[in-house]
Amino acid sequence: MHVVVIGAGAAGLMAAMEAARNSATVVLLEKNNKTGVKILMSGGTRCNLTHNTDARGIAKAFGHAKRFLQPSLGALPPQAVVELFQSAGVATKVESTGKIFPVSNRAVQVRDALHRLAVEAGVDIRTGTGVNKIRRMETGWLLETDQSAINADRIIVTTGGKSWPGCGTTGDAYDWMTELGHTIIRPRPALVPLVGGESWMQELSGLVVDDSIATVLPVSGKQKPLTQRRGSLLFTHFGFSGPAAMDVSGAMTAVDSFDRVRLIVDLVPQYPEEEVLAALSNRHDGGRLKVSSVLSMWLPNRLANGLVTQLGHDPKIAELPKNSRIKLIQQLKGIQLPVHGTRGFDKAEVTAGGVRLDEVDPRTMESRIHKGLFIAGELLDVEGPIGGYNFQAAFSTGRAAGIAAAAPKDKLCQLDV
Numbered sequence: 001m002h003v004v005v006i007g008a009g010a011a012g013l014m015a016a017m018e019a020a021r022n023s024a025t026v027v028l029l030e031k032n033n034k035t036g037v038k039i040l041m042s043g044g045t046r047c048n049l050t051h052n053t054d055a056r057g058i059a060k061a062f063g064h065a066k067r068f069l070q071p072s073l074g075a076l077p078p079q080a081v082v083e084l085f086q087s088a089g090v091a092t093k094v095e096s097t098g099k100i101f102p103v104s105n106r107a108v109q110v111r112d113a114l115h116r117l118a119v120e121a122g123v124d125i126r127t128g129t130g131v132n133k134i135r136r137m138e139t140g141w142l143l144e145t146d147q148s149a150i151n152a153d154r155i156i157v158t159t160g161g162k163s164w165p166g167c168g169t170t171g172d173a174y175d176w177m178t179e180l181g182h183t184i185i186r187p188r189p190a191l192v193p194l195v196g197g198e199s200w201m202q203e204l205s206g207l208v209v210d211d212s213i214a215t216v217l218p219v220s221g222k223q224k225p226l227t228q229r230r231g232s233l234l235f236t237h238f239g240f241s242g243p244a245a246m247d248v249s250g251a252m253t254a255v256d257s258f259d260r261v262r263l264i265v266d267l268v269p270q271y272p273e274e275e276v277l278a279a280l281s282n283r284h285d286g287g288r289l290k291v292s293s294v295l296s297m298w299l300p301n302r303l304a305n306g307l308v309t310q311l312g313h314d315p316k317i318a319e320l321p322k323n324s325r326i327k328l329i330q331q332l333k334g335i336q337l338p339v340h341g342t343r344g345f346d347k348a349e350v351t352a353g354g355v356r357l358d359e360v361d362p363r364t365m366e367s368r369i370h371k372g373l374f375i376a377g378e379l380l381d382v383e384g385p386i387g388g389y390n391f392q393a394a395f396s397t398g399r400a401a402g403i404a405a406a407a408p409k410d411k412l413c414q415l416d417v
């Protein structure tokens with residue numbers, strides 16, 4: 001079987017390696033001059049390669065894609081990814097957040113190991129080779145690159161999404177897939193910093209709230225949260241970043257206008273509302289403390305002062321009017337952060353949307369529209385949270401595609417679950 005893989009990211013390297021290990025002749029085409037560019041820059045160049053959970057835990061974090069991902073994740077769960085890298089000389093560690101990194105904190109180790117495993121399996125890696133067009137032939141496929149045309153019995157498309165386009169991910173395959181009859185769910189930025197804020201929040205640039213709960217609510221209809229995420233929140237000169245803001249960003253870009261959703265943040269999730277109310281009432285210290293002093297026990301000073309400034313005065317707790325107390329509690333337990341945009345694909349860690357999942361077999365990643373076309377990684381309509389989930393999905397779907405694409409014709413491909 002002659003298999004050509006397009007795109008040497010996490011999914012493509014894994015797919016190519018598995019196809020070659022399963023006796024296919026494999027060519028891996030990459031438009032960049034090196035493989036795994038996003039692996040190299042990931043996790044602040046430390047590469048958070050997976051998460052300390054099981055296949056179910058990963059699948060659950062993918063929302064609508066949960067069921068689609070289950071078979072491939074079951075066949076290559078996080079533990080198997082860790083073992084794969086460990087056997088390739090990349091020792092890993094679990095951090096307190098559950099994120100798994102190489103012990104060396106060097107993403108290049110992860111990329112080098114994957115690249116080496118692919119070469120050792122016999123993959124012919126051709127960097128600096130961008131694919132411009134793919135054509136369905138009577139038997140197999142014809143790929144046009146800048147340099148030549150390449151034939152393949154089967155192709156695996158792992159060109160990623162369209163975020164961080166400087167990495168080579170410019171969404172080339174969306175047009176190819178559309179021409180082949182696939183549906184592309186609107187690609188949109190996700191895990192992306194949010195643009196917005198009020199003028200007084202400009203002062204907060206660089207400030208981190210270590211623990212917060214960000215909730216996205218629809219403006220109209222049922223007030224059921226669209227998503228919720230607990231984590232740190234970073235105020236920036238343009239708006240909001242950090243895991244809490246970035247993880248909920250996909251739910252905000254999913255709607256057609258930011259006017260239709262609200263971002264509400266609990267700034268003190270570790271303190272229940274009754275406790276906040278008690279501290280802001282006349283019950284402790286005879287109410288002698290100033291409001292700003294109480295807030296500073298929970299929040300960074302700059303934010304505490306900002307909230308008090310919004311109140312218009314900084315009285316002692318004993319002198320805090322009831323309406324000001326109610327307003328403060330509302331701000332602490334559910335401040336509304338105005339959002340009117342994102343930093344766009346340029347700064348989005350992933351692209352949500354992509355090839356519609358019911359058009360792809362979840363066990364093999366083979367297109368249900370064209371035999372011999374396999375699709376894996378971020379090009380699919382999958383989007384996970386921060387924490388190693390996205391690489392895990394890329395590895396698992398890539399492996400499934402590689403094994404299936406190498407299988408002899410007309411043989412039902414069974415994943416090794």
Ligand SMILES: Cc1cc2nc3c(=O)[nH]c(=O)nc-3n(C[C@H](O)[C@H](O)[C@H](O)COP(=O)(O)OP(=O)(O)OC[C@H]3O[C@@H](n4cnc5c(N)ncnc54)[C@H](O)[C@@H]3O)c2cc1C
Binds near residue numbers: 010029037161389392
């Ligand atoms: C700054 C940043 C940090 C991140 N950190 C993490 C992290 O720590 N953990 C995590 O789980 N996820 C992280 N992610 C997300 C993760 O990088 C992606 O989800 C993952 O790389 C997707 O893998 P993929 O193989 O599907 O696509 P990609 O890794 O994007 O690979 C696609 C490849 O295809 C190539 N290509 C595209 N078009 C063509 C063409 N026409 N011809 C030939 N080649 C082509 C591209 O050059 C690219 O190399 C991060 C993303 C960014 C941007």
